[in-house]
Amino acid sequence: MGRKMFQLKGFDTVFFMSHMLFLLVCYSIYLAPHIAPSTFPYLGIIPIVYPILIFLNLLMIFILFWRRTSYAILFLLMSIGLYFPLNKTYQFFGKTPNLESNFKIITWNAQYLREPGANEFFAKEQPDVLIMQEVYTKNEGFKELKSEVFSTYYHENNQLTQIFSKYPIIEFQQILSAENNNVACAFYADLDVEDDTIRIVNVYLESMFIDKKLVQQSVENFEQTEEKSKIIGGKLAKGFLLHEKQLKQILPFVQRSKHPVIFGGDLNAVPNSYEYQQISYYLNDAFYAVGKGSGTSFHDFNYPMRLDYLFHSEEIQPVKVEVKKDQKLSDHYPIIGHFKLP
Numbered sequence: 001m002g003r004k005m006f007q008l009k010g011f012d013t014v015f016f017m018s019h020m021l022f023l024l025v026c027y028s029i030y031l032a033p034h035i036a037p038s039t040f041p042y043l044g045i046i047p048i049v050y051p052i053l054i055f056l057n058l059l060m061i062f063i064l065f066w067r068r069t070s071y072a073i074l075f076l077l078m079s080i081g082l083y084f085p086l087n088k089t090y091q092f093f094g095k096t097p098n099l100e101s102n103f104k105i106i107t108w109n110a111q112y113l114r115e116p117g118a119n120e121f122f123a124k125e126q127p128d129v130l131i132m133q134e135v136y137t138k139n140e141g142f143k144e145l146k147s148e149v150f151s152t153y154y155h156e157n158n159q160l161t162q163i164f165s166k167y168p169i170i171e172f173q174q175i176l177s178a179e180n181n182n183v184a185c186a187f188y189a190d191l192d193v194e195d196d197t198i199r200i201v202n203v204y205l206e207s208m209f210i211d212k213k214l215v216q217q218s219v220e221n222f223e224q225t226e227e228k229s230k231i232i233g234g235k236l237a238k239g240f241l242l243h244e245k246q247l248k249q250i251l252p253f254v255q256r257s258k259h260p261v262i263f264g265g266d267l268n269a270v271p272n273s274y275e276y277q278q279i280s281y282y283l284n285d286a287f288y289a290v291g292k293g294s295g296t297s298f299h300d301f302n303y304p305m306r307l308d309y310l311f312h313s314e315e316i317q318p319v320k321v322e323v324k325k326d327q328k329l330s331d332h333y334p335i336i337g338h339f340k341l342p
Contacts, residue, residue, distance in 0.1 A: 019064075026054070032044060034274055042236075054082060085271070089306045101319040102341055104336065106129070107335045108330070108335065111135075111330030127336070131264050134204065135160065145157070146164075156172045159185045164316035167231070170192040172187065182242060183204070184204060184246050186265075196342055203265035205267045206243055206268070243269060262311070264334065267308075280311075284312055284314065284316040284318070287323075288309045291319045296323070298332050307332070312339065
């Protein structure tokens with residue numbers, strides 16, 4: 001009886017073997033963060049399409065329940081390990097530390113402050129520190145924000161990246177500047193926070209330059225799917241390679257810092273990626289520690305993508321992280337981090 005339950009015939013054999021191979025592809029999510037793009041850049045696509053892979057795997061298991069319950073249960077058990085990478089984007093069981101926050105920071109890709117409402121939002125939130133990406137000091141919206149909301153704050157900038165701080169900025173240094181047709185920027189700012197000094201690192205890694213129209217064409221027009229997919233794959237591979245180089249320039253300012261670090265910004269990379277893993281070797285992801293619900297921060301494609309982060313040193317304790325999904329002030333949601341400083 002038991003042997004018959006696991007006997008395969010005809011199409012079931014093909015389906016079983018195909019599902020096994022597909023499961024191996026899904027489990028490559030554990031390999032992708034550790035393979036440098038310079039070794040194999042296309043492996044970086046796996047973390048991006050991981051939600052789709054999970055959905056397809058569950059769909060195949062559902063079909064198996066209809067055809068072969070015993071194999072459906074087997075594949076369901078073999079799929080348990082696929083749940084854990086999702087925790088970096090979806091915190092189903094959020095934790096609430098018994099700590100009182102004494103530091104509030106917001107990171108936000110402002111998309112050049114094209115949309116109204118930023119002044120009202122920040123006037124209400126009154127963060128200790130605001131770091132922004134994708135905004136120039138010459139943008140009209142930025143001039144208004146600086147004069148109306150942050151007029152008493154200390155301010156520094158590096159091209160597309162900005163910082164406003166209630167605390168004095170005692171040291172500021174550009175790390176990465178847009179050059180050679182690239183747009184990536186990064187800097188650090190050391191802040192005098194009364195009894196201590198902390199380092200804020202604001203990062204905007206290279207954009208992949210994939211617009212909504214290109215994605216729609218690849219999905220909606222079957223005849224163009226292959227061509228557009230190659231274009232998207234090429235852009236992603238180029239972006240991954242640039243990210244690897246850019247992180248090599250940025251991370252030494254984390255490793256050699258004499259002060260506790262809060263590292264924030266738009267990585268243009270998802271969790272379980274090579275970029276995420278490289279930063280995680282030195283810092284902790286605040287959302288992974290204390291976030292609740294979905295960490296999706298980029299909403300323009302109607303696809304779950306967490307691109308914006310707040311990482312921190314061990315000495316700094318996360319208390320709460322919020323993704324402000326009610327604030328569609330750009331194509332990225334603002335991320336609010338509450339911390340207890342040393």
